[in-house]
Amino acid sequence: MATLTELTPKLAPMEPVPFVVRSIRDELSDTFTLELDPPDGVFEFLPGQFTMLYVFGIGEVPISVSGDPAQPSTLVQTIRGVGAVTYALRQVRPGDVVGVRGPFGTEWPLAEADGHDIVFVAGGIGLAPLRPAIYSVLANRQRYGKVVLLYGARSPSDMLFTQELLEWGGRYDVDVLITVDNADRQWRGAVGVVTKLVRRAPFDPHDTVAMVCGPEVMMRFSAQELEGRGVPQHRIHLSMERNMKCGIGLCGHCQFGGRFVCWQGPVFSYDELAPLLLVKEV
Amino acid sequence: MPETLVLDRSGLASILSELRARDYLLVGPTIQQEAIGYGPIDSLDDLPQGWTNVQSPGASHLERRDDERLFGYVVGPHSWKKYLMPNEVVIWRGERTDTGFETVPPEPAPAYALFGVRPCEVAAIAVQDAVFMPTDRVYRERREAAFIVAVNCTQAGANCFCTSMGTGPAVGEDAVFDIAFTEVDRNGTLAYLVEAGSDDGAAVLQTVVGAEPASDADLAMLESVLQEAAASVTKTMDTDGIHDLMLANLRNGYWEDVGGRCLACTNCTMVCPTCFCNTVEDTMTLDGTTAERTRKWDSCFSIDFSYIHGGPLRMTPEARYRQWLTHKLATWFDQYGTSGCVGCGRCITWCPVGIDLTAEVAALRRVDARQGLSVPLPEVMA
Known part of the structure; x- marks a missing residue:
């Protein structure tokens, strides 16, 4: 006879923890970054993980951490205002309190990338979930081979973290290639989708770990381009987005095939996903 | 092999009395809106005695039986998840404070005695246990508080295919329940062949007055009744591969x-x-002081x-x-x-x-x- 105790309890957090808002900064017309003070002074997370951010009485949304893992005294999250909760988050002021659950999910494969070239491919706000990994890699730059960041934005005015892009692009040990879908008259850079940058990026395809984040269609084509250059599927990693209500594998919303994006992802290796990415409406 | 007891109707009723004395909320099958549904019960008189439900794809209706069985029907539209994983349950409540908000400690989970759980439903509860027990505090509290009285099926509905799925018509050896019984016709009188599935279940059965150990003839009859029930399942699903x-x-x-x-x-x-x-649905009181998260x-x-x-x-x-x-x-x-x-x-x-x-x-x-x-x-x- 089986007993209930055979199912080991591993209770996951269902209660939002109050964090005080330290600052709020506009990044783009619809995108902003919150800096939050953890109640016990430390918020440990792994690059690629996300939290469930809660506005009292309004609701909760999954948001990737965009800050530096080496500075866990602040929780940094970059948010695009697209719905009721993210609009409410835009209204908070320093000193206000928001709720946090997490961190949840899988991380970018920085250990696996040790000793190899790294290619980051980011589309739009997809740069935000990659930024903690970029910070980590640059802080331990000597561990890796070539480091390449490919970034695509809709237009020059939609480019996220421009100050840091300039800074990273100015380093001799990082290659930053940027493209926009729609240029304006001042733009002197590349025009076109980010997937096109893969072909001319300087990395050794047979010794590279790729980390890709952006809209699903952009990730699918980026992965195909990377594979086309010879990067094996298991060395390509994508961060998936799905509807999430709980973040802890209980609500069923984030299922992608048999996988729960919330705890088995959001970061997956492409060989796990490739067959499913070809099926519509999974 | 746990000991099988024979109870008459009053013996079965005393299980309900004992569960009520142990402060369980009694819920079981009743007739609701011309269908078998699960709801609060006070006694065996609330059960759909003498009724059965006739089913086909897209249809179900009640019919009178020509006997007075308490369990002469199959599942209705309700399942026990309405008690263990309710359609609306508050999973978090917070109150605004000077410095932000704080979590209000949750209320204790209600303790239900689920009376008349079919073997396929015992299996279904085990399936939801696997989903929720490891991580979900709200489900876990309700599930641990619950007492399960299972009833084996002695007939199949036209849409039943438990035999294809290995879940019925009787509770399996690995099934998790507290008490299980089978309603049988014993020399022209309805009787209940009962066994305990847990220590709690055994303790409740010990309080039953008038229980007698099942004879070899009773056990042989039980086996043939359950075999007939399995044979009455007409629908199948080929689960191979x-x-x-x-x-x-x-x-x-x-x-x-x-x-x-x-x-x-x-x-x-x-x-x-x-x-x-x-x-989940997040709501707030009109004065903005209290917020709730309701799971649906x-x-x-x-x-x-x-x-x-x-x-x-x-x-x-x-x-x-x-x-x-x-x-x-x-x-x-x-x-x-x-x-x-x-x-x-x-x-x-x-x-x-x-x-x-x-x-x-x-x-x-x-x-x-x-x-x-x-x-x-x-x-x-x-």
Whole structure:
């Protein structure tokens, strides 16, 4: 006879923890970054993980951490205002309190990338979930081979973290290639989708770990381009987005095939996903 | 082999009395809105005595029996998840404070005694246990507080296929319950052959007055009654290789056929005893001082279920039906090591257009892409 105790309890957090808002900064017309003070002074997370951010009485949304893992005294999250909760988050002021659950999910494969070239491919706000990994890699730059960041934005005015892009692009040990879908008259850079940058990026395809984040269609084509250059599927990693209500594998919303994006992802290796990415409406 | 006892009707009633004395909230089958539903009961008199339910795809109605059995019917539209994983339950409450907000300690979970749980439902509870017990405090508290009285089936409905799924008509050896019994005709009188499935169950049975040990003849009769019940199951589902069948046919144009019949009404997921998908609703009192998060049942058939910024990912009914069926019969194994279907047949009975998943599985087998037989993909899914 089986007993209930055979199912080991591993209770996951269902209660939002109050964090005080330290600052709020506009990044783009619809995108902003919150800096939050953890109640016990430390918020440990792994690059690629996300939290469930809660506005009292309004609701909760999954948001990737965009800050530096080496500075866990602040929780940094970059948010695009697209719905009721993210609009409410835009209204908070320093000193206000928001709720946090997490961190949840899988991380970018920085250990696996040790000793190899790294290619980051980011589309739009997809740069935000990659930024903690970029910070980590640059802080331990000597561990890796070539480091390449490919970034695509809709237009020059939609480019996220421009100050840091300039800074990273100015380093001799990082290659930053940027493209926009729609240029304006001042733009002197590349025009076109980010997937096109893969072909001319300087990395050794047979010794590279790729980390890709952006809209699903952009990730699918980026992965195909990377594979086309010879990067094996298991060395390509994508961060998936799905509807999430709980973040802890209980609500069923984030299922992608048999996988729960919330705890088995959001970061997956492409060989796990490739067959499913070809099926519509999974 | 636990000891089997024979009780008469008053003996069975004394189980209810004992459970009430132990402060359980008694819930069991009753007649509600011309169907068998689960609700509060005070005594055996509240049960659908002398009634049965007749089912077919998309239809169910009650009929009088020619005897006075208390359990002469099969499952109705309700399942016990309405008590263990209720459609509306507050999973968090917070109050505004000077410095922000704080969590209000949760109220203790209600302790239900579920009286009359069918073997397929015992299996369904085990399926939801695998989903929720490891991580969900709210479910765990309700589940640990609950007392389960199972009743074996002595007849099958037209949509029952528990024998294909290995969940019935009697509780299995690995089943988790407190007490299980079978209603039998013993020399012209209804009697109840009862066994304990837990220490709690044994303790309750010890309080029953007038229980006598089952004789060899009783046990032989029990075995033949349960064999007859198994033989009365007419519907079958071929589960051989069903996991791979589903996943090898994600791009089969077959799904458009069933999608064309499916209304995406969500009925199947609401009546399903294992469907666990849920959503949350955050609300606040008008004065802004107290906020609640309420968990509600959700369905992969609703269009908002897959919504992310930009729109729903599963626009078409065929994509939503495929998600439901492949989850039930394939990816559930990957996630929880068990089928998501227990063969209760509710989704067939309460489908307004009578879609029968056993027939759909058979239809998919006939166009299995691995045999080069797949239906061409419709343009929208190509």
